[in-house]
Amino acid sequence: MAREVSFSKSIDWPLFIVFMLFLCMGIANVYSAAFDPEHPNLLDFSQKYGKQILWVAFSLFLGFLVMLIDASIYRKFAIPIYIFCIILLVIVLFMPSVNGARAWLGIGSMGIQPAEFAKIGTAIALSSYISQINVNQQKMSTVLLANALVVGPMVLILMQPDAGTFVVFTSFLFVMYREGITYDPIILKLINLLPGVNFKSTWVGSHFIPIFFVVIFLSIVTLLMSNNIITFSFLPSVAIPGFAGVIGTLFVLAAISFFILRWISGRRDRNRVTLIVLIGFILTSTISSVVNYGFQGLASHQKDRIELFLGLKEDPDGEDYNRNRAMAAVGSGGWTGKGYQNATVASVQSNHVPESETDFIFCPLAEEWGFLGTMVFMILYMFMLVRIVIIAERQKSKFNRIYAYCCSLILFYHFAINIGMNIGFAPVIGIPLPFFSYGGSSMMSFSVMMFILLRLDSQRNDVLM
Amino acid sequence: MNFDSRKYVVIIFFVLIGLIYSSRLFYMQIIDDSWTLRAQEIAEKRVLITPPRGVVFDRKGKKIVTNRTYYNLMMVEENIKNFDTVSFAKLIGWSPEKVKYRFKEIVRGEGKYHSKITGKTTANYQKIRPYPFVKELTIDEMSVIAPYLENYPGFYEEITSMRSYPFSNAANILGYLSEVNADDIIEDKFYKSGDNIGKAGIEKFYEQELRGRKGVHYIVTSAMNNAIEAYANGKYDTIAKQGPALRLGVDIELQAYGEKLMVNKRGCIVAIEPKSGEILALVSAPSFDPNLFVGNRNITLNYPKLVLDPDKPLYPRPLAAEYPPGSILKLVQSLIGLQEGVITTESGFPCNKSIVGCHNHPMATDLKKAVQYSCNPYYYAVVRKIIHKGRKKKFYEDAEAGLNVWAKYMHSFGLGEKFETDITGLRQGLIPDSKYYDKWYGHLLWAFSTIRSISIGQGEVKVTPLQMANIAAIIANKGWYFTPHFVRAIGGQGSNPLFKKVNKTMVDPIHFEGVQEGMRRVVNEPSGTGSRARIKGITVCGKTGTVQNPQGEDHSVFLCYAPMDNPKIAIACIVENAGWGGSWAAPICKLMIETYLQGKVSDLLKEKSIIDANLLNVKKKKDKNTIH
Structure with a gap:
C-alpha cells in the first residue's frame, strides 16, 4: 500500500530522534551510575547496564512490532486492552509482596509491573471513550464513566500500594480538562438542589x-x-x-x-x-x-x-535521608559537573543516594554533567513535551489527539515529580524518570507508549481514524 | 463549546514548571555552595597519614631514639557477633567490667560533631567505623591474642608506630610522648584526637621538626564508610613526610656511664664541650629508663610510681635544682676581682677565721693559692673590695652600686639567667642585686657585711648544675661560651644559629690564667682539695665545693675541665648528701673524663666502689661547718 511506502516520511522525526537520544543517554547514565569496576563491559548482562541494554533492545523490538500493526487496532480493541490491564492489576494484588508492595507480576528479575502498562491501557480507553461522546452535551453519566475509567485502576494501584503511579494517574484529569470533560453536571446537580437556583453551567x-x-x-x-x-x-x-x-x-x-x-x-x-x-x-x-x-x-x-515534605523540618540523616543526599548530589554538580563516572555522592557503589540508578537517576546525571548537563536534559525534555502537544493538536482524529495528550501529560508528571524529588520540590514517592531509570517495565511501557504515539501520528491522514 | 484554547493552559503549565525547575537547578548547582559542602561532608573524607617521627642520633651517630612497630586491637561494632565478654576479657587480660566500660569510653571519646550546613549535632561515633579497642600492644602481646581473634568477629589488628629507646638512658634529655589533650588540639590544628605529642625534653622542644608533615589522602567513601577510590585520582593528595633526624651533642655512652656511676645516689652530672657548648652528658640521678614512658599504657602504669618516688627521679636536677654554689663561686669572684682591679694574681689576704669560718690550710699568699686552698676569708676580702670599691661616696650607696656591678658580672657568666636554648624545664638560679636586698632590708639599709655570705657562694646565691658546668666551660675558654644546647644538627642543616653566637663574659681572657693555674693545683698539687680527680697523663683543672645543707649531710660538688691546654670537656658534678666536694664528686668527674677522653678507666676498684655506693639514705648531719 502507498501508506507503507511513505512510512519514513510520515513518522515524526524530531520526536523520534529525541526519543532515541534519551534512550542512549539513559544507557550511558545507568552505565555510569551502576558502574562496577570488576565488570567494565557495557554488555555484561550480569550488570544493570547490561540488563538495561537488553531492556532497551527488547523495547525497540516491541516498538518495531507496534509500527507494523495498523493503528486502528487500539481504537477497536480499546475495551479489551483496558480490561486486560485491569485484570493484571487485580492478579498482581495476589502476588507475593516485594519491598512492601505487591507490584510485581512474574518471577524474580524478569517480572513486570502491570501498573506501568495500565497507564497505556487507561490512556487508550480514555481516548476511545472521550472521542465517542459529545462534550457539549455532557451528562452526569458520561462524566462519571470517564472518571471511573481513571479511578478504577487508581484504586487498584493504591492497593498495591504504589503511591507514585497513583499520583501519575491524576494526569488523566488534565487530559479530560483539555478535552472539556467538566464536573459541571455533578456540581450543577448539587447546586440546583438548592431552592430557586438554576445554573446552566458553573465556572468551578x-x-x-x-x-x-x-x-x-x-x-x-x-x-x-x-x-x-x-x-x-x-x-x-x-x-x-x-x-x-x-x-x-x-x-x-x-x-x-x-x-x-x-x-x-x-x-x-x-x-x-x-x-x-x-x-x-x-x-x-x-x-x-x-x-x-x-x-x-x-x-x-x-x-x-x-513538615518533612514541605521542608519545614530538617532531618538529613533520618526520614529525609534520601532527598537530602539526592539534593547534595545534584547541588554539588556546579557548572560542568564532576565528570563522567566521577560522581562521589550518587554512584551506586558509594550508595549515599539509595536507588541512584532507578528513582534517583537524575542525581548522577546532575552530579556528573553539572548545570550544563541538566540544562541539555531540561531543554530536550521540554522539547519532547511541547512536540507531543504540537503532534496532538495536528491530529484529525480525536482519539489520536487525546492519546497524545495522555502521553505528554504522563511524561510530564513523571518528569515533574521525579526531578522535583531530586531538587527538593516534591515528596519522595518513587516513580521512574522515563527512558533514564533502570528497569524493564518502565522502559518497555514508555517505549511502547511512544511508539504507539508515533504510529498513530504516522497514520494521521487516514481519514477513517 | 470549543476547548482548543485550553492547549495553551497545558503548554504554559509545562513551560512554567520547566522554568521553575531550571531556576532551582541554577540556584542549587551554581549559586548555593552549601550543597557542595554537604556533598563533601557526605562522600569525601580526608584521611590523614601520620608519618613516623624523626629519629635522634647521638654525637657519634648512634641511634638513640627510634620507632618501633606496635599493634592496636581495632574494633568495628557492626561486625561484632556473639560477643563473649568474659572470654574476650580473659584473652586481652582485662576484667569483664573494663571491657564493657571500654565500649562506652570509645563512644564518649569520639564526641559530637556540629554540621554547619545542616545545623545538626550528631555523635561522631559510628558503628561501621573502626576504633582502637586496645592500643599499643607489643608484638609479643599481639602474638598471644592474634591466633584467637578469629573467634571475635569485628576485632582485628592494626600496625602503629611508637618510640623506642635502644639505650635505656637519657630519659631526662629525650623526654617522652603522650596523647594530645583537648588544649593541644585547639592550639594546633595539626593534631587530631589520638595523636602523640612531645611532652618533655627533646621530644617537646623539637616537636615541630620531629613530627614531620602529615600526608593527606582524599578518598570517596561509600554510605558504609568504605573507601571506594581516590578522590580526583589523588590530584589533591599530599605525601606524608617523616621529620628530619636530630643529631645531638650528647655522647650516649658517656651519658650511660654517668647514669651508671650515679646509681643509688641523688645528684647530677653535667658535661659540656667548651668549644661548642654542646652538652655531652646530662645525668639526673636517680635516672629512669625512657622506655617506661613509651605509650600511654606504660605512662599510666609508670608515671605515678616515679612521681611518688621520694628520690624524685622525674625532677630535672641538672636544669632546675638551684643549689648554693659554695666554693665554686670563688672562681668567678676571683675573676671579677681581677677584672675590677681590686686584686692582682699576687694579692694575698690573711685567713682570718674570726670573720668567716675556714679550715686549716697554709696561708693564701696569692690568688692561685687562694683557689687551691679555697680560703673563705680571702674571698670575703675580695668580694668586699669588689662591692665597696668607692664608686659612690656614701657607704650604703656604694654597696648598692657595687652589688649591681657584681651582679652584672655574674649575669655575664650565665648565672641568674635562663639560657635561651633547646632545653625545657630550665630554671635561672638567683643572683641577688640591690633590688632584691632592698626588699629584704630596705633601700640603702644594707652593705657588704649584711650580705657577705654571697662571697663564698652561700646565702642567697643559687646556681643550677648546668650553669656550674658552664662556668667550667667559660674558664676553659678563657672568658666566653656558647649557650649550652643539645642539638648540633637538624636533618642536613645545622642547628639553631643562636647556638653559634659567642657569649662574652665581662672578664678579659688575660685574667683567666691565674684562676686556671689555681684550678690545676686543686687537682694536681698534693695539698689540693680535688686530688681524687687527678688523672695520669691528663691535666685536669678543678674546684671542689661543699654545699651546706640544713636538711642533712652536705652536698659534694666538683667542677672541672680537661685537658688544661686543650679543653675538651667541662664537667660539674653534684652528689647530694655525700659530704665534701673532693669525696665523691671529684672521683666521679675523673671517671667521666677518663671515659670520654681515653675510653677506659684506670682505677677499676675505685669505679666499682663508686658504682656500688648507696648514698640515698645518708642524711645524717655532721657537726661540720667548714667549707672547702
Whole structure:
C-alpha cells in the first residue's frame, strides 16, 4: 500500500530522534551510575547496564512490532486492552509482596509491573471513550464513566500500594480538562438542589482541575506560612501570626483582582465579577482554614511527614535521608559537573543516594554533567513535551489527539515529580524518570507508549481514524 | 463549546514548571555552595597519614631514639557477633567490667560533631567505623591474642608506630610522648584526637621538626564508610613526610656511664664541650629508663610510681635544682676581682677565721693559692673590695652600686639567667642585686657585711648544675661560651644559629690564667682539695665545693675541665648528701673524663666502689661547718 511506502516520511522525526537520544543517554547514565569496576563491559548482562541494554533492545523490538500493526487496532480493541490491564492489576494484588508492595507480576528479575502498562491501557480507553461522546452535551453519566475509567485502576494501584503511579494517574484529569470533560453536571446537580437556583453551567465545574491544583498549591502555602510570624522591618511593632497573614494575603489578592476584573469587564458582568471574587475569597479562606486547623489536629507522626515534605523540618540523616543526599548530589554538580563516572555522592557503589540508578537517576546525571548537563536534559525534555502537544493538536482524529495528550501529560508528571524529588520540590514517592531509570517495565511501557504515539501520528491522514 | 484554547493552559503549565525547575537547578548547582559542602561532608573524607617521627642520633651517630612497630586491637561494632565478654576479657587480660566500660569510653571519646550546613549535632561515633579497642600492644602481646581473634568477629589488628629507646638512658634529655589533650588540639590544628605529642625534653622542644608533615589522602567513601577510590585520582593528595633526624651533642655512652656511676645516689652530672657548648652528658640521678614512658599504657602504669618516688627521679636536677654554689663561686669572684682591679694574681689576704669560718690550710699568699686552698676569708676580702670599691661616696650607696656591678658580672657568666636554648624545664638560679636586698632590708639599709655570705657562694646565691658546668666551660675558654644546647644538627642543616653566637663574659681572657693555674693545683698539687680527680697523663683543672645543707649531710660538688691546654670537656658534678666536694664528686668527674677522653678507666676498684655506693639514705648531719 502507498501508506507503507511513505512510512519514513510520515513518522515524526524530531520526536523520534529525541526519543532515541534519551534512550542512549539513559544507557550511558545507568552505565555510569551502576558502574562496577570488576565488570567494565557495557554488555555484561550480569550488570544493570547490561540488563538495561537488553531492556532497551527488547523495547525497540516491541516498538518495531507496534509500527507494523495498523493503528486502528487500539481504537477497536480499546475495551479489551483496558480490561486486560485491569485484570493484571487485580492478579498482581495476589502476588507475593516485594519491598512492601505487591507490584510485581512474574518471577524474580524478569517480572513486570502491570501498573506501568495500565497507564497505556487507561490512556487508550480514555481516548476511545472521550472521542465517542459529545462534550457539549455532557451528562452526569458520561462524566462519571470517564472518571471511573481513571479511578478504577487508581484504586487498584493504591492497593498495591504504589503511591507514585497513583499520583501519575491524576494526569488523566488534565487530559479530560483539555478535552472539556467538566464536573459541571455533578456540581450543577448539587447546586440546583438548592431552592430557586438554576445554573446552566458553573465556572468551578468546568475548570475543576486547575482549581484542584490551585487548592493543593494553596494548602502547601498555608502550611508553609502558618508556622511563621510575619514581621516587617519598617513596622517593628507589628507581628502577624502566620495564618492571619495567609488570610490577609488572600484578601489583598482578592481586592486587587476585584478592581482589575471590574475595570476590564463590561457593565453587564460587574455583578458576576463581584460574586466570583467574593466566592473565590471565601472559598480560598475556607480551604486555608481547613488545611491549617486540620493540620493542627493531625497525629504527630503525620505532622512530621508533612513538615518533612514541605521542608519545614530538617532531618538529613533520618526520614529525609534520601532527598537530602539526592539534593547534595545534584547541588554539588556546579557548572560542568564532576565528570563522567566521577560522581562521589550518587554512584551506586558509594550508595549515599539509595536507588541512584532507578528513582534517583537524575542525581548522577546532575552530579556528573553539572548545570550544563541538566540544562541539555531540561531543554530536550521540554522539547519532547511541547512536540507531543504540537503532534496532538495536528491530529484529525480525536482519539489520536487525546492519546497524545495522555502521553505528554504522563511524561510530564513523571518528569515533574521525579526531578522535583531530586531538587527538593516534591515528596519522595518513587516513580521512574522515563527512558533514564533502570528497569524493564518502565522502559518497555514508555517505549511502547511512544511508539504507539508515533504510529498513530504516522497514520494521521487516514481519514477513517 | 470549543476547548482548543485550553492547549495553551497545558503548554504554559509545562513551560512554567520547566522554568521553575531550571531556576532551582541554577540556584542549587551554581549559586548555593552549601550543597557542595554537604556533598563533601557526605562522600569525601580526608584521611590523614601520620608519618613516623624523626629519629635522634647521638654525637657519634648512634641511634638513640627510634620507632618501633606496635599493634592496636581495632574494633568495628557492626561486625561484632556473639560477643563473649568474659572470654574476650580473659584473652586481652582485662576484667569483664573494663571491657564493657571500654565500649562506652570509645563512644564518649569520639564526641559530637556540629554540621554547619545542616545545623545538626550528631555523635561522631559510628558503628561501621573502626576504633582502637586496645592500643599499643607489643608484638609479643599481639602474638598471644592474634591466633584467637578469629573467634571475635569485628576485632582485628592494626600496625602503629611508637618510640623506642635502644639505650635505656637519657630519659631526662629525650623526654617522652603522650596523647594530645583537648588544649593541644585547639592550639594546633595539626593534631587530631589520638595523636602523640612531645611532652618533655627533646621530644617537646623539637616537636615541630620531629613530627614531620602529615600526608593527606582524599578518598570517596561509600554510605558504609568504605573507601571506594581516590578522590580526583589523588590530584589533591599530599605525601606524608617523616621529620628530619636530630643529631645531638650528647655522647650516649658517656651519658650511660654517668647514669651508671650515679646509681643509688641523688645528684647530677653535667658535661659540656667548651668549644661548642654542646652538652655531652646530662645525668639526673636517680635516672629512669625512657622506655617506661613509651605509650600511654606504660605512662599510666609508670608515671605515678616515679612521681611518688621520694628520690624524685622525674625532677630535672641538672636544669632546675638551684643549689648554693659554695666554693665554686670563688672562681668567678676571683675573676671579677681581677677584672675590677681590686686584686692582682699576687694579692694575698690573711685567713682570718674570726670573720668567716675556714679550715686549716697554709696561708693564701696569692690568688692561685687562694683557689687551691679555697680560703673563705680571702674571698670575703675580695668580694668586699669588689662591692665597696668607692664608686659612690656614701657607704650604703656604694654597696648598692657595687652589688649591681657584681651582679652584672655574674649575669655575664650565665648565672641568674635562663639560657635561651633547646632545653625545657630550665630554671635561672638567683643572683641577688640591690633590688632584691632592698626588699629584704630596705633601700640603702644594707652593705657588704649584711650580705657577705654571697662571697663564698652561700646565702642567697643559687646556681643550677648546668650553669656550674658552664662556668667550667667559660674558664676553659678563657672568658666566653656558647649557650649550652643539645642539638648540633637538624636533618642536613645545622642547628639553631643562636647556638653559634659567642657569649662574652665581662672578664678579659688575660685574667683567666691565674684562676686556671689555681684550678690545676686543686687537682694536681698534693695539698689540693680535688686530688681524687687527678688523672695520669691528663691535666685536669678543678674546684671542689661543699654545699651546706640544713636538711642533712652536705652536698659534694666538683667542677672541672680537661685537658688544661686543650679543653675538651667541662664537667660539674653534684652528689647530694655525700659530704665534701673532693669525696665523691671529684672521683666521679675523673671517671667521666677518663671515659670520654681515653675510653677506659684506670682505677677499676675505685669505679666499682663508686658504682656500688648507696648514698640515698645518708642524711645524717655532721657537726661540720667548714667549707672547702
